[in-house]
Amino acid sequence: MKKSATAFLAALMFLVLFFSACNEKTADTTNKANVNADAGAAPNVKSAVKPQPDAQVAVIETADYGRIVIELYPNVAPKMVERFKKLISEKFYDGTAIHRVDPSLGIIQGGDPLTKGNNTAVYGTGNSPYPNVPAEFSDIPYERGTLGAARTSDVNGANCQWFITLKKQPAFDKKYTVFGRVIDGIKNAEVIMGAPTETGGSRPSDKVVIKSVTLQLRANFP
Secondary structure: HHHHHHHHHHHHHHHHHHHHHHHHHHHHHHHEEEOOOOOOOOOOOOOOOOOOOOEEEEEEEEOOEEEEEEEOOOOOOHHHHHHHHHHHOOOOOOOEEEEEOOOOOOOOEOHHHHHHHHOHHHOOOOOOOOOOEEOOOOOOOOOEEEEEEEEOOOOOEOOEEEEEOOOOHHOOOOOOOOEEEEOOOHHHHHHHOOOOOOOOOOOOOOOOOEEEEEEEEEHOOO
16 A cells, blocks of 8 residues: 555655646747747637728838838727837837747747847847737738737737748738738848848848838828
8 A cells, every 4th residue: 555655655756746737838839929830829809800090100211121111000099000110119129129030920020129239039029018919810811911910928028029921821820910911112121031040040141120100191192
């Protein structure tokens, strides 16, 4: 009986340690806001919503690749648009960089404040000082020029990072919040996507700096 009890306790301790280690590993993966084709979808998805452009657009001025102009859809994703505009008004994105380009997925990703520094090991892990934004998924498809909210593995893990798709990407549909669309400068975004990257990675070899992001009148960009 003693041997059986000892064996049972040993097995129980092993299982406790095993699951603890797995949970720690999983937690580590949620620190990075990213865009992946296999991310799960949330149950609540807005359907049949026609995007209505905001009165303002976001104008992204890069140091070396020209301008990208994005119209925003507050009727589709009001919380994410509000966060994006708030951060723009605070000049949060000025001096950040596009830290991820992926021609196979057809995306460029930016919005991480940690890219203002030179510690590339932490690129993609930064957030704003504000809480995460709940998912606002819709049936608007990810096509060429769509603006989406990057997030962690938590469907409610969007915060400040964003991405632009440069081709149709149905694997993202209903899994990432759509909150805008490129209306000018799409070719500039495509050039950025094709920038040389570090060997075996998706970070551009030469830093793709965003000089500024400003809010301007949509009426000025027909």
